[in-house]
Amino acid sequence: MLVNADLHVHSCFSMASSKDMVINNIAPQAKLKGLQLVGTGDGFHNGWLDIIEESTTYSGDGIYSKADCDFILTSEVEGLNRIHHLFILPNIEIAREISKKLISKNINSDGRARVKMSGAELLELGHEYGCLVGPAHAFTPWTGMYKSFDSIYDCYGGLKADFVELGLSADTDMADTIKELKDFPFLTNSDAHSPWPHRIGREFNQIDMDDVSFSSLKKAFEKKTIKANYGLIANLGKYHMTACTKCYKFVDPLLAKEKKMKCECKGTIKKGVDFRIKEIADWDLPHHPDHRPPYIHLMPLAEIISMVYETGVTTKTVQNIWHDLIKKLGNEIEILLKINLDEIAKIDENIKKAIESFRNKGLHIVPGGGGKYGEISLDKPLEEREVLKKEKLVSLDDF
Incomplete structure (x- = not known):
């Protein structure tokens, strides 16, 4: 079973x-x-x-x-x-x-x-x-x-x-x-x-x-x-990237070491999971053993609703829509991954579009780091966090 x-x-x-x-x-x-x-x-x-x-x-x-x-x-x-x-x-x-x-x-x-x-x-x-x-x-x-x-x-x-x-x-x-x-x-x-x-x-x-x-x-x-x-x-994890725990700027890990893990704002820089794994990795690409099952990315339904309606996950707006979907379609995991999109559209067309985008890996994401979760957007790129690298600010593409 x-x-x-x-x-x-x-x-x-x-x-x-x-x-x-x-x-x-x-x-x-x-x-x-x-x-x-x-x-x-x-x-x-x-x-x-x-x-x-x-x-x-x-x-x-x-x-x-x-x-x-x-x-x-x-x-x-x-x-x-x-x-x-x-x-x-x-x-x-x-x-x-x-x-x-x-x-x-x-x-x-x-x-x-x-x-x-x-x-x-x-x-x-x-x-x-x-x-x-x-x-x-x-x-x-x-x-x-x-x-x-x-x-x-x-x-x-x-x-x-x-x-x-x-x-x-x-x-x-x-x-x-x-x-x-x-x-x-x-x-x-x-x-x-x-x-x-x-x-x-x-x-x-x-x-x-x-x-x-x-x-x-x-x-x-x-x-x-x-x-x-x-x-x-x-x-999206809050420690994925190397970042300051006070101002949340991303910091080039090599610069962070040079600065003894202290940010220019006097906050503490925490090494990101992404960089830590690269430090101890044996391969650049994953070598999955035969027994390793698939990893299926998931996102809380309430956070998707919150993104669509631009309000907090605990607000009445989000909670009412969440409960309506659950009542009519079944549990959250089924809705996120399996329920026919047309059935979701009958309840809320906007949520249907968001779940479709999630399933198709079409959401815009700014990574998390320094204790702050990443951010998601459905239809517009988000403003990226600043990245400190040597004496200049760079985009995440430079990592």
Whole structure:
């Protein structure tokens, strides 16, 4: 069976997460999005585990169910060097046992545990309890594994992680220029901090599983039966390009190094995922192994509606149109990728044109960087961000 799974989200207990990020909100929104399996996030926070137990029915083999949505225990952990690791756990009992072994001052104050443990120590601990463990958003400049290590094996002490999560600013074509990653399954997850469909499921995996269970998910990773990765267009990610985190100007990476990662505005420059991957790549073009599934670019429907009507994604205008489309045509994933354009036109001709342009890769895009997401436009080129290169401003075409 094919299962749409978003395996990395956060709960209301995580820093900067919405108070609405609770099971009773996540489950119905996930269904509207088109997801069947969602990670709980924050699986080492005992208060969140209590809520999961109170809000769901245990279906067995690691699955907790609510309103036609299945949940699996997951948690992000910040280890040494501020590197983030993703755990997928067999059940709540094991989550509570591991939480006792995590030496952390914030284990029950922040959903994301911060520990003084290396990647190797965390991987060994997870494997001791039968968990699946790998780097979260592996390439991001603040907390990704590759910001500190040139090799995944150095991060995990020569041990093999179970997967690599790409993050919002990278895709398969980028990651498969790195030879050492050819044997790893890639995950694309939302890292959502709010339950609304422009966040949850903005990246997800379509996985061939025997059934919805922890054992079946583990087998799918081992047998590499992920059938598709769905994710944002990578250059829309907020760390795709090297840029200043204060003024958001793009900066030539070589100039950034020369300036010791300090912008002329006194802000901090963050190395972009695009450049970081080029630094450690073995090939200029991707070498996809036989098991690698297609990477299908996705964009939240609410953001497409917002683009068309030039108003925010949470406004009544956008939300009313979004709910009308969902009510009449089905879940968001089906509308974005499969529903006949003529059916969409019957509801909103402008949205039909925008989705057609999205499907045909016809949207105008200015990349993201420095912590600011990229921008999209349907029918007119956007004003490009300034690029600092030596003593002059240049266009992105000069990169």
